[in-house]
Amino acid sequence: MARAKIFCIGFQKTGTTSLYAALTTLGYRTAAVVGRDWSAERLAAEGAALCIETMRNFDAAQDMPWPVFFRELDAAYPGSKFILTLRDADRWFSSIEGHFGANAGEMQAFVYGRDAAAPAGNRQRYLDVYARHERDVRAYFADRPGDLLVMDLERGDGWAELCGFLGLAVPSEPFPVKNRSSDRKTLSFRIRRKIGLLLGRYLAPERI
Structure with missing residues (x-):
């Protein structure tokens, strides 16, 4: 009997990379970010289907856009288990802002809105979406x-x-x-991150 799929539905910067490593240690083949190069509009229209199809080849998943589609994933994979990682909201936003700054991205536009594609200057929007996601998940389960x-x-x-x-x-x-944050200050981390971004690996952990 196949074991249940595991979906990590916490937002970026809530410990998702640590959870990825933990699940890998436990023997789960874990997918990470998908749709990295897609527009926000395409993610909204086709992201759920992409996640559902990708999951056929994995035991677990974490990173974006998986959390947004927890309802669709639950319907597609009955009996699955879901893990919501959380942290203090102010510390979470500081981490998100420190990572992305004023750099707008399509994944952020999808999650937080086209008019808030970068965290800088959009603190309240990000905090509101973060809090709403927690409420929605808790209510659903x-x-x-x-x-x-x-x-x-x-x-x-x-x-x-x-x-x-x-x-x-x-x-x-x-x-x-x-x-x-101390890890991200090392030269080796910065080099690995730059190489990863240049290669644009489809299922590599986003480490955010």
């Missing part, structure tokens, strides 16, 4: 608490919560902590 795990990695959630939710043994190694 209100009658199915066993299908949703809410994690806050900054508050210490890790293997115990994740493995308990998935029914797996806790690994002996520490829970991975990835993409900290």
Whole structure:
């Protein structure tokens, strides 16, 4: 019997890269960002179908635009498990703004609106969308608490919560902590990120 699909539906900068590493350690083949080069309009029209089709070849998924399509993914893959990563909203926005700044992107335009395609100058819009997503997810799974795990990695959630939710043994190694601000200051990180952006790898983790 195939194990349940796992969908990580927390927004960027909520610990998604750490969760990607954790799921990989647990043996899940995990998809990351898809539709990277698509316009916001195409993502809105075809993004759900892209995610559903991509998932046929993976055990789990995280990064954008997966969180936006949690309802469609739930309908397409009954019995799946969903993980919502959260962090303090102000710290989350500071991290998003520090990463993207005034750089507009199609994925941000899709999630936050064409008029807020860059976080700089759009703090309230980003905070509103972030809060609405949490409310929507919690409301959707209100009658199915066993299908949703809410994690806050900054508050210490890790293997115990994740493995308990998935029914797996806790690994002996520490829970991975990835993409900290101190990591992003290193030369090797900047070089790897630049190479990744230049190559535009289709399913490489976005690390955001």
